[in-house]
Amino acid sequence: MASHLLRIATRKSPLALWQAEHVAARLRAAHPGLQVELVGMTTRGDKLLDAPLAKVGGKGLFVKELEQGMLEGRADIAVHSMKDVPVEFPEGLHLAAILEREDPRDALISHRYRNFAELPDNARIGTSSLRRQCQIKSRLPGCTLYDLRGNINTRLARLDAGEFDAIVLAAAGLKRLGFQERIAETLTPEHSLPAIGQGAIGVECRSTDARTNALLEPLHHPPTAWCVLAERAMNRRLDGGCQVPIAGFAQLDGDTLRLRGLVGNPDGSGIIRAEASAHPSAFEALGEQVAEQLLGQGADEILRRIYAAP
Numbered sequence: 001m002a003s004h005l006l007r008i009a010t011r012k013s014p015l016a017l018w019q020a021e022h023v024a025a026r027l028r029a030a031h032p033g034l035q036v037e038l039v040g041m042t043t044r045g046d047k048l049l050d051a052p053l054a055k056v057g058g059k060g061l062f063v064k065e066l067e068q069g070m071l072e073g074r075a076d077i078a079v080h081s082m083k084d085v086p087v088e089f090p091e092g093l094h095l096a097a098i099l100e101r102e103d104p105r106d107a108l109i110s111h112r113y114r115n116f117a118e119l120p121d122n123a124r125i126g127t128s129s130l131r132r133q134c135q136i137k138s139r140l141p142g143c144t145l146y147d148l149r150g151n152i153n154t155r156l157a158r159l160d161a162g163e164f165d166a167i168v169l170a171a172a173g174l175k176r177l178g179f180q181e182r183i184a185e186t187l188t189p190e191h192s193l194p195a196i197g198q199g200a201i202g203v204e205c206r207s208t209d210a211r212t213n214a215l216l217e218p219l220h221h222p223p224t225a226w227c228v229l230a231e232r233a234m235n236r237r238l239d240g241g242c243q244v245p246i247a248g249f250a251q252l253d254g255d256t257l258r259l260r261g262l263v264g265n266p267d268g269s270g271i272i273r274a275e276a277s278a279h280p281s282a283f284e285a286l287g288e289q290v291a292e293q294l295l296g297q298g299a300d301e302i303l304r305r306i307y308a309a310p
């Protein structure tokens with residue numbers, strides 16, 4: 001292919017830069033001669049690092065500025081953690097590729113304890129999501145949870161400074177940044193059901209930009225996409241954002257796509273679980289089915305109460 005410049009809009013956190021560089025390297029490998037450049041941007045989510053995520057509100061906290069950059073022609077694609085990508089895309093933009101998933105699980109990091117079972121009843125645990133908070137509290141009701149925002153390096157530094165007995169982060173981000181050896185225990189999906197899209201990288205671009213869409217095609221990983229799109233279909237039906245204790249995790253086993261969903265109260269009470277399986281081509285219907293099962297067991301009550309809270 002003739003030399004051509006492709007600009008990647010990215011946040012400037014170490015993980016965002018790693019992921020953008022990863023997509024750049026994949027694109028260069030797939031298209032020799034293609035010039036790829038990163039365009040660093042700051043999002044509202046980056047500026048509000050002191051406020052608890054659950055209180056900042058607004059969907060697309062980490063993506064809106066990148067999307068604006070593409071719509072204004074300052075960049076051609078944006079690289080996101082699928083976990084941070086809202087259900088709906090703005091007019092003119094779409095998800096062009098979902099890359100093969102890295103480890104989707106949550107990870108426990110601690111200096112003093114080798115695994116979750118060793119944590120004392122009154123452990124001090126740092127974590128930033130209501131989803132993790134809910135599942136941790138259900139197992140360890142006496143623990144105290146602390147809001148832990150900021151990029152991965154910042155969070156690890158706060159653990160190292162002795163603020164907490166343990167913290168819980170996504171294994172994918174730790175592995176990508178070379179912190180794998182800091183993981184004390186990788187939590188099973190039964191223990192901590194992952195966030196919708198966790199571990200997967202998505203690439204967004206202008207819907208009508210045929211050339212860029214074609215360049216991204218070799219990066220798309222259909223098995224990961226079936227999983228992530230099933231999780232996202234569940235989330236859409238539940239009308240969930242990243243500020244609610246919702247978990248969703250799909251796995252492909254041969255020709256069977258299995259989706260597990262969870263909704264609970266932030267204090268760990270009233271956890272509702274549902275799961276179903278289907279052929280991977282039915283990912284959308286599978287997501288809606290699991291959402292309906294959750295709603296039928298009272299998930300709507302929980303979510304309404306959380307959205308109504310000040």
Ligand SMILES: NCc1[nH]cc(CCC(=O)O)c1CC(=O)O
Pocket residue numbers: 081082083084168169170171172173197198199200201
């Ligand atoms: N919300 C921040 C965020 N977005 C994506 C990841 C991890 C990497 C991934 O899920 O792909 C993280 C950090 C974390 O939750 O520990």
